[in-house]
Amino acid sequence: MRFIYYIVSSFVVIFVSMLFFPNESQADTRELFEVGETLLNVRSEPSDQAEIIGKLQAGDQLVAFEEKYGWIKTFYDGKEAWVAGHYLHNIGQVSEAKETEEEKIKVVTKNTHIRSGPGSSYSSIGTLPAGKSYRLIETKGEWHQIEVNNGQNGWIASWHTDTPAQEATSASVSAHTIKAPDQQTSSITSATKPLDGYHIMLDPGHGGKDSGAMGLKNVYEKNITFTTAQKIADKLREAGATVLTTRSKDTYISLDRRVELSHSNKTNAFISIHYNAFPDSSVSGLNTFYYSKKNDLRLAENVHTSLTASIDMKDRGILQKNYRVLRTNHAPSILLELGFITNPNDLAKIQSESFETNVAEAVTDGLKNYVQE
Numbered sequence: 001m002r003f004i005y006y007i008v009s010s011f012v013v014i015f016v017s018m019l020f021f022p023n024e025s026q027a028d029t030r031e032l033f034e035v036g037e038t039l040l041n042v043r044s045e046p047s048d049q050a051e052i053i054g055k056l057q058a059g060d061q062l063v064a065f066e067e068k069y070g071w072i073k074t075f076y077d078g079k080e081a082w083v084a085g086h087y088l089h090n091i092g093q094v095s096e097a098k099e100t101e102e103e104k105i106k107v108v109t110k111n112t113h114i115r116s117g118p119g120s121s122y123s124s125i126g127t128l129p130a131g132k133s134y135r136l137i138e139t140k141g142e143w144h145q146i147e148v149n150n151g152q153n154g155w156i157a158s159w160h161t162d163t164p165a166q167e168a169t170s171a172s173v174s175a176h177t178i179k180a181p182d183q184q185t186s187s188i189t190s191a192t193k194p195l196d197g198y199h200i201m202l203d204p205g206h207g208g209k210d211s212g213a214m215g216l217k218n219v220y221e222k223n224i225t226f227t228t229a230q231k232i233a234d235k236l237r238e239a240g241a242t243v244l245t246t247r248s249k250d251t252y253i254s255l256d257r258r259v260e261l262s263h264s265n266k267t268n269a270f271i272s273i274h275y276n277a278f279p280d281s282s283v284s285g286l287n288t289f290y291y292s293k294k295n296d297l298r299l300a301e302n303v304h305t306s307l308t309a310s311i312d313m314k315d316r317g318i319l320q321k322n323y324r325v326l327r328t329n330h331a332p333s334i335l336l337e338l339g340f341i342t343n344p345n346d347l348a349k350i351q352s353e354s355f356e357t358n359v360a361e362a363v364t365d366g367l368k369n370y371v372q373e
């Protein structure tokens with residue numbers, strides 16, 4: 001249900017049209033895609049020679065009904081329509097069931113206490129058996145609020161469920177435990193580091209079943225966003241920051257979950273890392289995206305200035321875009337598109353030995369400037 005709120009109003013037609021295609025809606029799941037950075041042509045046939053019947057904006061979402069030669073069939077103004085798959089990021093699945101289905105979590109520990117609040121200090125209002133599932137209302141830190149029965153709510157520890165409160169929580173714990181001795185020694189031997197006390201959340205784009213864009217030489221976006229994020233994390237930690245990532249392995253994490261993780265960790269800056277793709281292989285360069293002028297723009301400017309000063313790649317500028325990880329994020333947040341994996345020159349640079357290190361240093365410098373301003 002949730003995703004419906006994110007559909008750009010003109011695009012509701014797709015869902016309306018789903019209702020008029022009973023044959024189509026029998027299948028249990030459909031892939032949901034978000035349109036990438038460019039104005040995307042909607043065509044009448046799966047071919048770039050076919051008539052253009054409309055355009056989509058970055059951030060628009062569409063449901064895929066079929067895939068043919070890299071083209072995705074959807075519905076536009078009630079008509080069958082095709083868009084080039086290259087421009088799309090897979091952001092999950094939808095199904096008729098899923099639109100009404102609530103998120104459920106399963107209790108895995110016998111006699112799990114239900115508490116009146118999100119912590120073990122809150123009073124127990126009962127216990128739950130292992131093996132039963134409950135509707136999830138919200139997650140706060142490591143605690144899930146669930147509907148127990150008859151509309152009555154309570155809180156249970158996420159470690160007693162099949163949905164632990166994810167890597168970020170444990171990462172946050174380990175970051176603190178690793179950092180403590182570090183800080184003790186540094187307080188004796190040296191001055192504080194420039195990013196001491198700052199919580200930076202890095203968001204390697206895509207993962208798991210969502211491979212992101214596919215580039216030349218079978219490069220998957222999800223793999224390089226991951227290695228780049230790790231390099232950036234290392235540099236930021238050297239500069240004193242507490243760094244968390246939205247995923248620590250090749251797993252699928254929803255966009256909403258990425259934002260939740262950002263919120264649950266008092267993030268001072270959220271940086272989503274992506275690589276771009278385009279059907280025309282001559283398109284190249286790097287972009288920084290932000291959503292809120294008030295919250296994000298200054299972060300975008302600092303990081304982008306630093307990136308373009310040290311990375312030898314076409315500067316495609318700082319742009320405002322309606323990306324969900326930015327729009328719904330309370331923390332200052334930006335999204336980096338660090339070159340086109342469909343452009344041979346960009347890809348050669350991206351795959352060079354120094355690229356990720358240079359990006360990591362540039363992002364770190366940009367953040368240092370950001371916190372000093």
Ligand SMILES: [Zn+2]
Pocket residue numbers: 089205206212213221274275
């Ligand atoms: Zn991406």
